[in-house]
Amino acid sequence: MTEQHTSTHMEEPHITPLRTYFKIGMALFLLTFLTIGAHALRQYLQPFSALIAFSIAGVKAYLVMAWFMHLKYDKPTNRLIFASGFVFLAVLLGFCALDIVSRIAQSSIL
């Protein structure tokens, strides 16, 4: 067990500055308030209210992934691995949607 603790990294890993973490946290807070603001005004934003809510969520997700999860300064392999999950999710949604839409169009029975 102790052998693990005496070994060192060969190169200096990137350390995100404290100030950056607080700035990202603040941005996430503000974007959450923006989401609520858009929700309060949703009758004026139709039919885009869902798109706006999820777009803001997408920006928040990017901030969490890039800085809190440190992916911005990580190896490209790890970014690729994590992105592949979302790619296959899109495949799942795409084919299911195609299936249902084409079946309902053919006949009104699901």
Added chain:
Amino acid sequence: MASHYRDATHQYDSNKEGIWLFMTTEILMFGGLFVGYIIFHALYPEMFAEGAKFLDWRLGFINTLVLIFSSLTMALGIYYCQVNQRNKATWALAITILCGAVFMVIKYFEYTHKFHLGIFPGQKLNLEMLKPVHENLGLYFGFYYCMSGLHGIHVLIGMGLITWVMIKNIKGEFNSKYFTPVEGVGIFWHIIDLIWIFLFPLLYLVG
């Protein structure tokens, strides 16, 4: 360092890669539920709107802020390990666990309020008490309880994992050269925040 690695960097890189492979499976698991929700929402929009009326967006909003703050404190926990400030790291991890507890308390109030109205998961949904316009309202609450419940279970697991690394940190097992378990637990906790960032608008706002 385990013997099958070239050096410490190789071990660290391999460990991180394994952690990311696991996180991908988490995305696929929750994502499948999201896909199901999206499809059935598209098929039964009015029924979903009726179900969504039972959710309080203000509680979801507070929970969102709580989790975002906990993500910040988790990142700080890792930072303090990286700069060899062990006590501050312990504090940051402790506050993260506390935030998780606050989240679960709010979730408890949300669930018990629904139970009070007769909205139980699955077959136990009390249609006579609720008298909903749509008889298949159980489909909505099936998704609600499964998605928010699975997320809640992950919050509890995360709290346990953070407690585990916090105790290891107090015992002095981490330093600027070795903190991989803290990082791994941290990435898991950020996944939990990530899921909630999408779950909040899906359940509480879009309806």
